[in-house]
Amino acid sequence: MALVTRHLTAVFALPLTMWQYIVRRVLQAIFTLFVLSLITFFVAKVTPGSPLGLDDPENAAKITPAMRKQLLEQYDLDKPVPVQYVLWFTKFIRGDLGLSLTYRNEHVQDILARTWPISAQLGLIAALLAISLGMLLGIIAAVYRNTIIDYLSMFIAVIGVAVPSFVLAIGLILLFSLTLHWFPVTGWGTPERMVMPIVVLMLGPLATTARFTRASMLEVIKQDYVRTARAKGLLERVVIMRHVLKNALIPVITVAGPTLAGMLTGSVFVEQIFTIPGVANAFVGAIGGRDYPMIMAQTIIFGGLVIFMNLAVDVAYGIIDPRIRYS
Amino acid sequence: MSASPNHISRRKLLKAVVFTGATAGLAACGGARPAAPAGEAPSPTEAPPAAETPQEAPATEAPAGAERILNLNMPSFYGDPGAGTDPGCSGGANTVFTNQLMFSALVYLNEKMEPTPDCAESWTPNEDSSVWTFKLRKDLKWSDGTPITAKDFEWTVKRNVSPDISCGGGILYMMDIIKGAADYAGKVTTDPDTIGVKALDDHTLQFELTGPAGFFPIMVSYPTYAPLPKDRIEQYGKDTQWTQPQYVLSNGPFKLVEWKRDEYMTMLPNEHWHGYTEAQPGLDKLNIKMLKNQATAIAAYETGELDIIEVPSGDLPRVKNDAVLSQQLITYAELFTQYMLIPVSAKPFDDVRVRQALAIAIDRDAISDVLAGTVTPAYQFLPPTMLGYDKDLNPEMAYNPDKARQLLADAGFPKGEGFPKFWINSNHTDDYQTMFEAISAMYKDVLGIEMELALMDPGARGAWREQEPRRLHLWRERWGMDFPDSHNSMNFMVTGRLKGDYSKIPEWGGYKSTDRVAPLVEEAARSADPARRHELYRQADRILTWEDPYLIPIYYYVANLMMKPRVKGVYVTGMGPNYRRVSVEG
Numbered sequence: 001m002a003l004v005t006r007h008l009t010a011v012f013a014l015p016l017t018m019w020q021y022i023v024r025r026v027l028q029a030i031f032t033l034f035v036l037s038l039i040t041f042f043v044a045k046v047t048p049g050s051p052l053g054l055d056d057p058e059n060a061a062k063i064t065p066a067m068r069k070q071l072l073e074q075y076d077l078d079k080p081v082p083v084q085y086v087l088w089f090t091k092f093i094r095g096d097l098g099l100s101l102t103y104r105n106e107h108v109q110d111i112l113a114r115t116w117p118i119s120a121q122l123g124l125i126a127a128l129l130a131i132s133l134g135m136l137l138g139i140i141a142a143v144y145r146n147t148i149i150d151y152l153s154m155f156i157a158v159i160g161v162a163v164p165s166f167v168l169a170i171g172l173i174l175l176f177s178l179t180l181h182w183f184p185v186t187g188w189g190t191p192e193r194m195v196m197p198i199v200v201l202m203l204g205p206l207a208t209t210a211r212f213t214r215a216s217m218l219e220v221i222k223q224d225y226v227r228t229a230r231a232k233g234l235l236e237r238v239v240i241m242r243h244v245l246k247n248a249l250i251p252v253i254t255v256a257g258p259t260l261a262g263m264l265t266g267s268v269f270v271e272q273i274f275t276i277p278g279v280a281n282a283f284v285g286a287i288g289g290r291d292y293p294m295i296m297a298q299t300i301i302f303g304g305l306v307i308f309m310n311l312a313v314d315v316a317y318g319i320i321d322p323r324i325r326y327s
Numbered sequence: 328m329s330a331s332p333n334h335i336s337r338r339k340l341l342k343a344v345v346f347t348g349a350t351a352g353l354a355a356c357g358g359a360r361p362a363a364p365a366g367e368a369p370s371p372t373e374a375p376p377a378a379e380t381p382q383e384a385p386a387t388e389a390p391a392g393a394e395r396i397l398n399l400n401m402p403s404f405y406g407d408p409g410a411g412t413d414p415g416c417s418g419g420a421n422t423v424f425t426n427q428l429m430f431s432a433l434v435y436l437n438e439k440m441e442p443t444p445d446c447a448e449s450w451t452p453n454e455d456s457s458v459w460t461f462k463l464r465k466d467l468k469w470s471d472g473t474p475i476t477a478k479d480f481e482w483t484v485k486r487n488v489s490p491d492i493s494c495g496g497g498i499l500y501m502m503d504i505i506k507g508a509a510d511y512a513g514k515v516t517t518d519p520d521t522i523g524v525k526a527l528d529d530h531t532l533q534f535e536l537t538g539p540a541g542f543f544p545i546m547v548s549y550p551t552y553a554p555l556p557k558d559r560i561e562q563y564g565k566d567t568q569w570t571q572p573q574y575v576l577s578n579g580p581f582k583l584v585e586w587k588r589d590e591y592m593t594m595l596p597n598e599h600w601h602g603y604t605e606a607q608p609g610l611d612k613l614n615i616k617m618l619k620n621q622a623t624a625i626a627a628y629e630t631g632e633l634d635i636i637e638v639p640s641g642d643l644p645r646v647k648n649d650a651v652l653s654q655q656l657i658t659y660a661e662l663f664t665q666y667m668l669i670p671v672s673a674k675p676f677d678d679v680r681v682r683q684a685l686a687i688a689i690d691r692d693a694i695s696d697v698l699a700g701t702v703t704p705a706y707q708f709l710p711p712t713m714l715g716y717d718k719d720l721n722p723e724m725a726y727n728p729d730k731a732r733q734l735l736a737d738a739g740f741p742k743g744e745g746f747p748k749f750w751i752n753s754n755h756t757d758d759y760q761t762m763f764e765a766i767s768a769m770y771k772d773v774l775g776i777e778m779e780l781a782l783m784d785p786g787a788r789g790a791w792r793e794q795e796p797r798r799l800h801l802w803r804e805r806w807g808m809d810f811p812d813s814h815n816s817m818n819f820m821v822t823g824r825l826k827g828d829y830s831k832i833p834e835w836g837g838y839k840s841t842d843r844v845a846p847l848v849e850e851a852a853r854s855a856d857p858a859r860r861h862e863l864y865r866q867a868d869r870i871l872t873w874e875d876p877y878l879i880p881i882y883y884y885v886a887n888l889m890m891k892p893r894v895k896g897v898y899v900t901g902m903g904p905n906y907r908r909v910s911v912e913g
Contacts, residue, residue, distance in 0.1 A: 048787035275616070277589035
C-alpha cells in the first residue's frame with residue numbers, strides 16, 4: 001500500500017520538464033487527431049458504396065431517382081467531399097457529431113452515450129482482471145520457474161493466447177448455458193449475463209500479460225542487485241515484490257496501455273456473439289452501412305484513447321523508473 | 328462433368344469440418360442434457376410431449392411463473408431496425424416484421440394467402456376493377472382508445488407517397504398503382520388532392536387506380552396500407568421520431584412499450600385492437616430480441632431464451648437428425664427467387680443460343696444439394712403457388728450438358744473456343760461463394776468457358792459495374808415478393824428492369840422481347856379472370872427465362888423455422904409466419 005501511495009504522490013510532484021513534456025504531447029495528439037480525421041473522412045468517401053442502402057442492388061429497385069436525390073440532400077451527401085468535410089468539422093468542434101445514417105433518428109453522440117458505458121464497463125472489468133491476474137500468474141511462474149506450477153501457469157497462458165475468442169465463447173456457451181444451465185446465452189446488465197463475456201474478453205490479454213511478466217521477472221532475477229538483496233538477508237517476498245517486480249514492470253506496462261485502450265473500445269466478436277449493445281456492435285453496423293458520421297466519431301475516439309494510453313504509459317515509466325528522463 | 332460434383336462435395340466436406348466444432352459439440356451436449364431419456368427410445372411421435380418438460384426445465388427468465396411471455400428474434404438476423412418502424416418508410420425485413428405486429432392494414436392474408444377482412448370488413452370494385460371501395464369496421468381504434476376513421480386512411484396514403492416524407496425514402500413502388508401517386512411523389516404536382524384516395528364518409532374509403540387491378544385487395548395487406556397517427560406524426564414526425572415507444576400509436580395486435588436499441592423491443596397485446604376478443608390475448612408479453620449471431624440465436628433457442636428462430640443453414644442437418652428438435656422444425660417455401668441477369672445486348676450474350684446454353688449447363692439439383700435444405704431448384708422466375716407458375720413451363724431447361732454444348736457450338740463457340748472471359752457479380756456470402764464456384768465449375772466442365780467470381784460488399788457492386796474498362800458480367804439478383812400476387816414480381820421485372828434503369832445501360836438495355844412481355848403483364852394486371860391471368864404470366868415468364876432469356880433462375884428459397892411446442896396459433900405461409908393469433912401455454 002505504501003508503494004501505491006508513494007507513486008500517487010509522485011504524479012502530483014512531477015518535475016516541471018515532465019509537465020512540459022505532457023503539454024507538448026497533448027498538442028501533438030490534437031494535431032494527430034486532426035490528420036486522422038482528414039484521412040479517415042476521405043478514405044471513407046472514396047471507399048465504394050454509399051449509405052442508406054442507396055447502391056445496394058437488393059434495395060435499389062425500390063428507390064426512385066427523386067427519393068434518392070431527396071435523401072442525398074437531406075444528409076449533405078450531394079456536396080463535394082471537401083465541403084462535406086468542412087461541414088462535418090464545424091459541427092464536430094461544436095460537439096455535434098451529426099445524425100447517424102444507420103440509426104436515422106439518432107444523433108451519433110446519443111448512440112455513443114448509450115453504447116460506450118456498456119463497452120467501457122465490460123472492457124474495464126475484463127482489463128483489470130486480465131492485468132492483475134496475468135501479473136499474478138506471471139509472478140508465480142517466475143518464482144517457481146521450471147516447476148510444475150510454472151508449467152501449469154504457462155499452459156494456461158498459452159491456451160489463452162492460442163484459443164481464438166470465438167472458439168472460447170462457443171465452448172463456454174456449450175458448457176455453461178446448454179449443458180449446466182448456469183448462465184443465459186445473451187444480454188447484458190445482470191451479473192450472470194456478464195460472466196462469460198468478461199472471461200472471453202480477458203483471457204487473451206491475461207495470457208499476454210502473464211507471459212510478459214514472467215519473461216521480464218526472469219530477466220531481472222538474474223541481476224546482481226537481486227543477488228545482493230538476497231545476500232543481505234532480505235525475505236524472499238520482499239526481494240520479489242520490491243526489487244524484482246518493480247523493475248520488471250516496464251515491459252508489462254508497455255503492453256498494458258494499448259491493451260486497455262483496445263478493451264475499452266469494445267470487442268466486435270464478444271459483443272456480437274453475446275448480443276451486448278456496446279460500441280463495437282454499433283461500429284460494425286456503421287462501416288457496413290457507410291455511416292460516415294459514426295465512422296468519424298468512432299475513429300477519433302479510438303485514436304484519442306490510444307494516444308492517451310500511450311502517453312499514460314510514458315508517464316508511468318518515469319514514476320516507476322526515475323532514471324527515465326523526458327525531453 | 329465428373330469433376331464438378333467432386334468439387335462440390337469437397338467444399339461441402341470442408342464446410343462440414345468447419346461446422347463440426349459448433350455442430351457436433353452442440354449435438355453432444357444435446358444428448359447429455361436431461362432430455363436424454365426421450366432419446367433413449369427414439370419414437371418421433373412421442374417426442375414433443377416428452378421433450379416439453381426438459382425444454383422448459385431451464386425456465387430461464389420468467390420470474391413470475393404465471394406470466395406468459397413469447398420471445399422472438401428479429402428475422403434474418405438484421406438486428407435493430409435502426410431507422411425506426413415507420414410503415415410508410417422502406418426498411419428491411421425487420422421493419423416489415425414489427426409493422427405487422429403493431430399495425431393492421433385494410434386486409435390481412437389468411438393461411439391460404441387470401442385477402443381477409445382486417446380494418447375493412449368488405450370491398451367492392453367497379454366494373455373494370457380500377458376503382459375499389461372499402462367498407463371499414465366501425466370499431467377501429469388507436470392503442471390509446473381514440474377512434475380511427477376513413478379520413479385517417481386517406482391522410483396516411485397521401486403522407487406515405489409524399490416526396491417530403493422524412494425517412495429513408497417511402498415505398499412508392501407499393502403505392503404508385505394509385506392514380507396520381509407517382510406524379511405527387513415525383514413533384515409533378517404539389518396538390519395532394521390529385522391522389523386517387525378519398526374518404527367518402529367516416530367508414531368508407533375509395534381508391535382510384537391507374538388502371539384495372541383485380542389483385543388490389545391482396546396488395547392492401549401490406550403495412551403501407553395501415554392507418555398512421557396523424558397528430559403524432561405531425562408533432563414528432565422528424566426523423567421518424569414518432570415511432571419511439573413514448574410517442575407511437577398503432578392499431579394492430581400489439582403495442583410497442585419499450586425499445587432498447589440493439590437489445591430488445593417489448594410489446595404488449597393491444598386491448599383496443601379490433602381483433603382483441605375474450606380469447607385474446609393468448610399471452611401477456613412479447614419480447615423481440617436482436618440477436619445477430621446465428622450460433623448465439625440457436626443456443627438461445629435451446630436454452631429456452633427464444634421461442635421461435637430461423638435455423639442457421641449450418642445447423643440444419645443436426646436439427647433434422649435430432650429426435651426432439653426435428654419435431655419443432657417448420658419448413659416452408661418462400662416467395663423468393665434467386666437469379667442471374669444477363670447483359671442481353673453485349674456480345675456474345677446477344678445470341679439467344681448462348682443464353683440458353685448458360686441456363687441449361689447449370690445442374691440445379693446439385694446446387695440444391697450443396698445448399699442443403701435451404702433452397703429448391705427454380706426453372707422459372709415466378710415461384711410455386713403463384714399464378715403463372717407451371718412446373719412444366721420450361722422442360723428444355725433441365726440440366727442437359729450435351730444440348731448446352733451443342734447450343735454453344737451452334738453459336739460459334741465449339742468447346743467454348745473463343746468465348747470471352749466474363750464475371751459474375753454478387754454480394755459476398757458463404758452460400759453465394761459456394762454456389763458460384765459450383766456454377767463456374769459447371770460452365771468450365773460443360774461448356775469450356777471461364778466465369779470469374781466478383782463477390783463483394785453490396786454497396787460496392789454499383790461502382791464495380793461502372794468501373795472502366797467495363798467488364799462483361801452476369802449480375803446476381805433476387806426478388807422476394809411483397810404481396811402474394813404475380814403482378815408484384817412481373818411488374819417489377821417490366822418497370823424495374825426491362826424498362827427501368829438497366830435499360831439505359833448499353834450492354835443491358837435493348838432487350839428485344841420487351842414489347843412482347845410488357846403487354847402480357849399489362850393485360851394480366853387488368854384481367855379479373857384467374858385462368859386468363861395464369862396463362863398471360865406463364866407466357867411472359869417463358870419468354871423471360873427460356874425463349875429469349877433475360878434472366879437465369881437458379882433457386883427458390885426455403886425457410887426453416889423452429890418453434891417451441893408451447894407456442895400456439897402461429898400460421899406460416901409463403902410470406903412468413905403470422906402472429907396475429909399467437910398464444911403461449913404456461
